[in-house]
Amino acid sequence: MEPLGETAYAASIDTGTSVAVHTGFPNPAAERQGTPLSLDKLLVRHPSSTYFFRIRGHSWHRYGVFDGDIAVIDRALPPRGRNLTVWWQESGEFALSPLMQADHDIWGTVTAIIHPCGDPSP
Amino acid sequence: MSAVYALVDCNNFFVSCERLFRPTLEGRPVVVLSSNDGCTVSRSQEAKDLGIPMGAPHFQWREFFKTHGVTAFSANFELYGDISERITNLLASVTPHIEVYSVDESFLDVSELHIADYHAWGQGIRSSILRHVGVPVSVGIAPSKTLAKAANDRAKKLPELGGSLDLTQQGSATDHYLAGLPIQDVWGVGWRLAPKLRAESVHSALDLRQLDVRRAQQLMGIHGRQMVYELNGTACLPFARASKPQQMIMRGRQFGQDTGEVYVIESAVAALAARAAVALRREHQLACRAVVSLKTNRNKPGYQHVSREVRFYTPTADTGTITSQLVRLLQADLPRASYHKADVLLYDFVPERALQTDLLGAVDLETDSRSQRKMRALDAINQLHGKGTVKMAAETLSRAWEPRKKMSSPRYTSSWEELPEVKLLQ
Numbered sequence: 001m002e003p004l005g006e007t008a009y010a011a012s013i014d015t016g017t018s019v020a021v022h023t024g025f026p027n028p029a030a031e032r033q034g035t036p037l038s039l040d041k042l043l044v045r046h047p048s049s050t051y052f053f054r055i056r057g058h059s060w061h062r063y064g065v066f067d068g069d070i071a072v073i074d075r076a077l078p079p080r081g082r083n084l085t086v087w088w089q090e091s092g093e094f095a096l097s098p099l100m101q102a103d104h105d106i107w108g109t110v111t112a113i114i115h116p117c118g119d120p121s122p
Numbered sequence: 123m124s125a126v127y128a129l130v131d132c133n134n135f136f137v138s139c140e141r142l143f144r145p146t147l148e149g150r151p152v153v154v155l156s157s158n159d160g161c162t163v164s165r166s167q168e169a170k171d172l173g174i175p176m177g178a179p180h181f182q183w184r185e186f187f188k189t190h191g192v193t194a195f196s197a198n199f200e201l202y203g204d205i206s207e208r209i210t211n212l213l214a215s216v217t218p219h220i221e222v223y224s225v226d227e228s229f230l231d232v233s234e235l236h237i238a239d240y241h242a243w244g245q246g247i248r249s250s251i252l253r254h255v256g257v258p259v260s261v262g263i264a265p266s267k268t269l270a271k272a273a274n275d276r277a278k279k280l281p282e283l284g285g286s287l288d289l290t291q292q293g294s295a296t297d298h299y300l301a302g303l304p305i306q307d308v309w310g311v312g313w314r315l316a317p318k319l320r321a322e323s324v325h326s327a328l329d330l331r332q333l334d335v336r337r338a339q340q341l342m343g344i345h346g347r348q349m350v351y352e353l354n355g356t357a358c359l360p361f362a363r364a365s366k367p368q369q370m371i372m373r374g375r376q377f378g379q380d381t382g383e384v385y386v387i388e389s390a391v392a393a394l395a396a397r398a399a400v401a402l403r404r405e406h407q408l409a410c411r412a413v414v415s416l417k418t419n420r421n422k423p424g425y426q427h428v429s430r431e432v433r434f435y436t437p438t439a440d441t442g443t444i445t446s447q448l449v450r451l452l453q454a455d456l457p458r459a460s461y462h463k464a465d466v467l468l469y470d471f472v473p474e475r476a477l478q479t480d481l482l483g484a485v486d487l488e489t490d491s492r493s494q495r496k497m498r499a500l501d502a503i504n505q506l507h508g509k510g511t512v513k514m515a516a517e518t519l520s521r522a523w524e525p526r527k528k529m530s531s532p533r534y535t536s537s538w539e540e541l542p543e544v545k546l547l548q
Contacts, residue, residue: 048208049254051535057546071544076254086544092146097547107145107256 043112049076051108053086053094069115071096073108084110125357126240126290128230128263129270130213130247133278135226136164138257139205140195143534143542151192155180159196159529196530199435204535208255216247221362227274229267231361244277244286264289267359268352271309272300272327292355300353303327310349315342327353371409373398374465380419382460387416388449394466395445402468403497408437410470414448419462426459437472440493444468 044050055069071086079085082098086107089095094107132138136154141147151168155161162169162178172190174183180194187194206225213220219231237243244261251259262273269289276299277287289296306316308327318341324330330338331353338346348358373394381387391414402409415429430451438444448466474494532540 046254048212052538052541053544054541055546056543059548060546065546070538070541075256088145090146092144094542094544095547096544105145 043072043114045111046074046076049108050074050111053096055096055113064115065113066115069113071110072112072114074111075108077109077111079106079109086110124233124265124355125231125361126233126237126263126265127267127270127357127361128232128240128244128247128261129223129267129274130209130228130230130251130259130261131274131278132209132226133258133260134164134166135206135257136195136197136202137166137169139202140198140531141166142205142256143531147193151190152195153178153187153192154195154197155529156197163197194529198530198533200533200536201531203433203435205255205257209251209257209259212251212254213247219361229270229361232263240288240290241286244288245284248285258285261286262289263287265292265355266352266357267361268309268349269355272303272353275303275307297328297331300328300331301326305330308349308353310345315346318342370467370469371398371401371405372465372467373401374463376463377461380460380462382458384453384456387452387456387461387464390464391448391452391466392445394464395448396441398466398468399439399441399444399497400501402439402471403474403501405471406474407471408439408474409444409468410434410437410472411468412444412448413465413467413469414452415465415467416452416456416459416461417463417465418459424459426457428457428459438493439474440497443493 051073053071053073055065055071056067058067060066071084073086077083079099084096085099086094086096086109087100087105088107089105096110099106137152140152140154147166149168150166151172151174152166153162153169153174154164156163159180161180162174162176162183165174165176169192172192174186174192186192202225210220210222210228213228213230217230217232217235219234221229221231223229232240232243240263244263247261248259251257260274260277262270262275262277263286264270264273273287273289277283277285280287280302287299289299303326305311305319305325305327306313308330311319311330319325319330322333322337322341324333330350333350335347335350338350340346342349351358375390375394377386377390395412395414398412411431411433413429413431415427417428418424418426430448432447432451434443434447532542534540534542
């Protein structure tokens with residue numbers, strides 16, 4: 001039994017079985033149904049296990065990761081392969097890197113990195 | 123079919139929340155202090171082992187903390203509230219039959235879940251919450267709430283149980299665990315009844331379970347009778363479903379004349395908040411959230427709608443708290459406009475008694491009961507002499523209510539400015 005299972009992660013698409021078309025110029029938004037797109041739903045699969053971290057450091061510019069970016073961390077996802085993970089060092093600082101061999105100090109798995117364009121973050 | 127309850131209770135909840143973002147504090151003595159850094163309200167096991175009692179006044183223990191390397195935090199209720207909500211949401215995905223008993227413990231009615239092995243189920247809950255949210259909990263499972271409480275206590279104190287204890291079967295094994303639970307730690311006994319019971323040679327939960335029901339009633343009234351039944355596995359206490367009644371209280375009014383004057387808007391909002399708070403107290407409820415909204419005239423061009431929400435980490439019905447927080451939100455950024463109508467909405471209620479009994483330690487109880495007394499007095503005078511005889515003065519709009527927080531951790535989960543930081547490695 002998996003009591004705390006995955007929450008659904010899917011945009012619900014309603015195909016709409018009956019669409020009445022009236023005369024006149026059609027309203028392009030008439031078929032728009034359901035809820036607006038949500039960044040929360042896109043970025044946060046498990047609200048209970050998702051935390052945000054502020055990225056510090058300048059060494060990943062070539063990967064498009066910058067100082068001040070926000071890392072979205074999901075604790076519920078087991079890290080696999082070369083997943084980016086947050087783990088903690090003996091100094092007490094959190095570090096971000098691809099999954100290392102030693103996994104005992106892993107805090108969570110990075111699911112997204114948010115980088116605001118233009119205006120640099122504080 | 124008889125009921126089965128599970129009590130999920132966080133271990134040293136506030137300390138565990140702090141350790142989540144300071145993992146190196148694991149295995150070290152940590153305490154959390156009440157609002158205004160008054161006294162200890164949460165202690166790690168290491169702090170307990172050092173002999174720091176619950177309620178230890180900070181000013182007396184400051185030196186001790188320093189010499190023994192104890193890390194002390196000011197209470198960070200925004201963080202604790204957030205973590206608590208995450209746990210509640212996870213538990214609600216297990217069963218909708220959940221009674222959120224306090225900020226760090228919930229009863230689940232698991233009678234209908236067809237669980238074959240309660241012990242293993244409890245361990246599963248524990249490991250899920252540890253992995254997802256990041257704080258340790260203990261799980262006690264039994265046919266009554268009092269027994270579930272006892273099971274939880276044992277699961278916490280006996281490491282070999284792996285954080286879960288099943289007391290659904292009433293036999294010698296259960297007797298064994300109850301024998302190890304001192305009488306003053308039995309739910310419902312407390313410091314007042316404990317000496318009385320010890321005088322009757324009732325020293326453990328097992329002794330109380332075996333006490334004659336009539337004798338228990340003579341000693342402690344109907345309450346004592348219930349405790350004995352509950353310890354024998356017969357549920358007497360009601361299970362309060364967490365189905366939060368969809369309630370809200372809204373008060374609104376139009377301005378005599380459209381206005382952009384901040385002081386007019388403030389006083390209107392204060393008056394509305396006061397009226398809403400009176401209604402809230404009449405219902406014996408406390409609000410966790412309040413919304414203030416301002417609208418310009420819909421019939422004029424440039425219609426604007428401003429709304430701000432505040433969340434109270436200590437649920438409140440205090441006119442002063444509600445008013446000052448809402449006014450402060452508006453003061454912070456109020457778009458310039460000529461406003462026509464103001465509304466104040468209170469929602470997300472918890473019963474008044476929940477605060478009195480449940481959040482013990484989480485709130486400064488003395489301040490809180492003072493606030494409740496003050497509010498009762500205020501309501502009584504206004505009832506006698508007409509609405510608005512006694513009002514909150516402007517001074518309540520000052521920031522004096524803000525608790526002192528010298529050693530508070532950041533609001534890791536509720537402020538973009540205070541997120542935990544992570545360093546990029548090469």
